[in-house]
Amino acid sequence: MRAARLHRYDTSLEGPEYLVLEELPDPTIVEPDDVIVRIDGAGVCRTDLHIIEGQFRDHIPMRLPYTLGHENAGFVAAVGSGVQRFKPGDPVIVYPQVTDGTCLACRRGQDMYCENGEFPGLTRDGGFAEFLLTKERNLVRLPDGVSPRAVAPHADAGLTAYHAVKRALRWLDPGDTVVLIGFGGLGHIAFQLLQVLAGVRTIVIDRSELALHLAHELGATWTIQAGTETDVVSEVRQRTGERGAAVVLDFVGEGLTPAQGLAMTRRGGAYFVIGYGGRLEVPTMELVNQEKAILGNLVGTYAELAELMELVGEGRIKVAVTYYPLTQINQALRDLRDGRVKGRAVVVP
Incomplete structure (x- = not known):
């Protein structure tokens, strides 16, 4: 072979x-x-x-x-x-x-x-x-x-996205805002899962015009093009009434995104590290005062893959x-x- x-x-x-x-x-x-x-x-x-x-x-x-x-x-x-x-x-x-x-x-x-x-x-x-x-x-x-x-x-990208979104549901109520940093293979699947399972507003952040075009096609509430002159944290806070997002799903996890992702998470919210390669440093006072949660996300379970295939079979999730x-x-x-x-x-x- x-x-x-x-x-x-x-x-x-x-x-x-x-x-x-x-x-x-x-x-x-x-x-x-x-x-x-x-x-x-x-x-x-x-x-x-x-x-x-x-x-x-x-x-x-x-x-x-x-x-x-x-x-x-x-x-x-x-x-x-x-x-x-x-x-x-x-x-x-x-x-x-x-x-x-x-x-x-x-x-x-x-x-x-x-x-x-x-x-x-x-x-x-x-x-x-x-x-x-x-x-x-x-x-x-x-x-x-x-x-x-x-x-x-879906064997990895879809499963990882599904695992993260299922875990994020405990922090979410209908009408809350979720930020997706990176709208590639995982991000565009996670977006669809949020629409099916959570009923939330979404902010998509990506450098790529191609990725942001896909986000528009799928119906993202807002998109932000990341770049050297874009203050993405301020943009997110402006769109959330200065509160920040209930959940941030970081599918990049390197460069500036770990610090930005945590900064745009609201008090009592959760920052999910899904992409990797960078480092995250945070004062412990911020975690205590803001009660933010930081969660790593490792693929998912066999049962979750089977559940995801049910949604795929119903035509509710597409890649x-x-x-x-x-x-x-x-x-x-x-x-x-x-x-x-x-x-x-x-x-x-």
Whole structure:
């Protein structure tokens, strides 16, 4: 099979070629609960860029070369002798963490905290390939009429957005204002989820005119174009009667956004760190006096992915997708790096 492999880190992200297309043996069934998925689409995520630039090498064991791709969907190609819920040909989306199912975190339904979990595309070969080896417990059957390639980004982008929005509901009442910093793959999905679940006003902040155009298309209450001369905190406060936003969802998490995001959060509100790469420093007096909450957000649970697929099947959540053949994976990564992707990029083997 063909696969896109990372052989070396590129800390500056300047190289025109990040991944190398290679021919590898097809995966094979080894254990009774193994499943091989024929990839129909694999989402391209900013995490892939962070992996390429080496941000994970001191935190997660990785052995180069390996295959990236953690937003995967496709059709079941083969199953182990113990698999009961799926058969070849079934359309599926793949929960990103391969879990053991027996540790305490898994027993509690907190799949992303699995004590023995593996993450295809990070700690083992992922889905920028023609086939992916996974487990039965990682598969969610797609609703009738749903194309795997059209929903592949939900395996991480959609799931992460859904997890964050569900957690944010405790801070929200109808009519409150939510700020979304960054309106790429995660942001535009989170926006739709807020409309379905919360009934709030929304302020979208992004540097990209393409992203802000998409926000207008979807019906954002206000948009703000970030830039060197834009005081986004003052803009948000002006639109919220100087109170600030009840919830800020930061899908960027680097540069100026952590400080700005916390500053535009109202008293008693919550600032969600979803994107990453930067640093956040805050006086403890501000947290006490303002009673602001700061929450990290790590993907989501298997059950939440199944719930999200129900909303997708009902046509209530859609992903704006730009398709690339696997042979153009490096172009997809460059376009993501340079802000030229509307919504989410998906590679198709």
